[in-house]
Amino acid sequence: MKSQVLVLGAGFGGMELSTLLSEALGEKADVTLIDKGDAFVFGFSKLDVMFGRTKPEAIRVPYRHFVKPGVRFLHETIKAIDPAARRVVTDAGTYEGDFLVVALGADFDLAATPGLAEGGNEFYSVAGATRLREVLPAFSRGHAIVGVAAAPFKCPPAPSECALLLDDYLTTRGVRGACEITLVLPLSSPVPASAEMSRALVAEFAEKGITLRIGRAVKALEPGRKTAVLDDGTELPYDLYLGVPKHRVPQPVVDAGLSDDGWIPINPRTLETRFPGVYAIGDGAATGTPKSGSFAESAARAVCASIIARQQGSEERHLYAATGSCYVELGGGRLGRMDLDFYSGPKLKSVYYEPSAAWREDKQKFGASRRARWFGL
Ligand SMILES: Cc1cc2nc3c(=O)[nH]c(=O)nc-3n(C[C@H](O)[C@H](O)[C@H](O)COP(=O)(O)OP(=O)(O)OC[C@H]3O[C@@H](n4cnc5c(N)ncnc54)[C@H](O)[C@@H]3O)c2cc1C
Numbered sequence: 526m527k528s529q530v531l532v533l534g535a536g537f538g539g540m541e542l543s544t545l546l547s548e549a550l551g552e553k554a555d556v557t558l559i560d561k562g563d564a565f566v567f568g569f570s571k572l573d574v575m576f577g578r579t580k581p582e583a584i585r586v587p588y589r590h591f592v593k594p595g596v597r598f599l600h601e602t603i604k605a606i607d608p609a610a611r612r613v614v615t616d617a618g619t620y621e622g623d624f625l626v627v628a629l630g631a632d633f634d635l636a637a638t639p640g641l642a643e644g645g646n647e648f649y650s651v652a653g654a655t656r657l658r659e660v661l662p663a664f665s666r667g668h669a670i671v672g673v674a675a676a677p678f679k680c681p682p683a684p685s686e687c688a689l690l691l692d693d694y695l696t697t698r699g700v701r702g703a704c705e706i707t708l709v710l711p712l713s714s715p716v717p718a719s720a721e722m723s724r725a726l727v728a729e730f731a732e733k734g735i736t737l738r739i740g741r742a743v744k745a746l747e748p749g750r751k752t753a754v755l756d757d758g759t760e761l762p763y764d765l766y767l768g769v770p771k772h773r774v775p776q777p778v779v780d781a782g783l784s785d786d787g788w789i790p791i792n793p794r795t796l797e798t799r800f801p802g803v804y805a806i807g808d809g810a811a812t813g814t815p816k817s818g819s820f821a822e823s824a825a826r827a828v829c830a831s832i833i834a835r836q837q838g839s840e841e842r843h844l845y846a847a848t849g850s851c852y853v854e855l856g857g858g859r860l861g862r863m864d865l866d867f868y869s870g871p872k873l874k875s876v877y878y879e880p881s882a883a884w885r886e887d888k889q890k891f892g893a894s895r896r897a898r899w900f901g902l
Pocket of ligand 1: 533534535536537538539559560561562567568569570571572601602603604628629630631648649650679680683775777806807808809816817818819820821851852
């Protein structure tokens with residue numbers, strides 16, 4: 526039986542799901558993939574952009590290269606979702622599917638942190654990272670804060686990476702001695718899924734004189750006084766603020782009644798929402814697992830298998846394995862790696878690989894393999 530699949534969002538989750546359905550079903554896949562952007566961007570390349578390691582235009586992979594049997598890509602903005610009818614309204618049309626997969630990622634809610642838009646710099650969007658290319662060269666003295674407004678947030682190691690890359694950047698410019706760096710993280714450790722990776726990061730912070738404020742969030746900025754206010758009332762003066770804003774699902778997901786307190790409630794193993802035939806994968810889904818590209822791909826694998834089973838008349842649910850690998854930049858060109866597996870055993874399995882320069886090539890292969898698989902580049 527052929528049935529139409531609407532995939533909302535062409536990020537890590539949507540790209541992988543559409544590719545898997547195309548590989549399995551060819552022309553019969555009947556997938557409509559919708560994204561408001563005209564190019565894919567790897568999350569980690571924002572750090573490369575802000576520290577001048579690459580140019581903003583170099584990180585865009587245009588969707589025109591995404592050509593797969595049985596998949597049509599629509600460059601349209603989703604305005605409304607009716608999950609009960611599995612219907613989507615965009616700025617250019619209305620579409621219905623037998624299956625609807627919400628893979629719209631997470632948006633940033635700058636207004637949730639008063640003063641952030643006026644007095645800080647966020648580095649989690651391409652626009653924010655691009656602006657920082659102008660801001661960072663002017664910072665040569667004083668206190669830099671890398672601060673997170675709320676958890677959960679994308680890529681838990683990224684703020685730690687930002688602090689360590691800032692240390693590198695200031696050292697290379699010969700001004701590190703005149704600067705202080707503080708990292709404010711609303712987590713129990715730098716990477717809660719890996720005690721070893723957290724220990725390695727804490728050791729790097731100590732060696733490099735980076736102050737870590739763990740278990741704290743930045744509640745507000747007071748740009749007039751150049752002060753960050755933490756959730757316990759502590760005030761930290763700053764000269765440069767690099768921020769991770771509060772995250773939540775995009776507004777059409779909220780308006781559709783699909784979310785609860787910022788995230789989409791799902792069955793954490795089948796990724797089904799409370800609406801029949803509607804799944805959520807990737808950053809927007811309240812899985813409790815890390816919000817990262819490789820976990821979005823893991824979710825895509827489960828949902829692809831479930832959709833194909835149901836198209837074949839089976840009610841079998843394929844379970845989200847929640848497996849993924851993360852490369853973590855520790856500065857000085859060294860990267861560590863951790864492999865996480867949430868569900869195959871009775872508790873989280875976490876394998877840690879010591880930092881080395883060799884992981885850089887591995888991380889490049891991670892990006893290159895997705896470019897090749899999704900875009901044929
Ligand atoms: C600084 C930083 C570093 C990171 N480093 C890593 C890393 O090293 N490894 C890793 O695995 N992950 C990393 N991540 C996280 C990773 O980028 C995300 O977890 C991943 O992209 C999530 O995939 P997704 O499919 O859920 O959402 P996304 O990839 O965000 O895709 C969502 C898509 O939905 C589209 N969309 C949203 N609203 C609409 C609308 N109304 N209409 C149409 N389209 C819409 C967007 O344009 C977007 O293309 C990093 C993230 C950041 C910010």
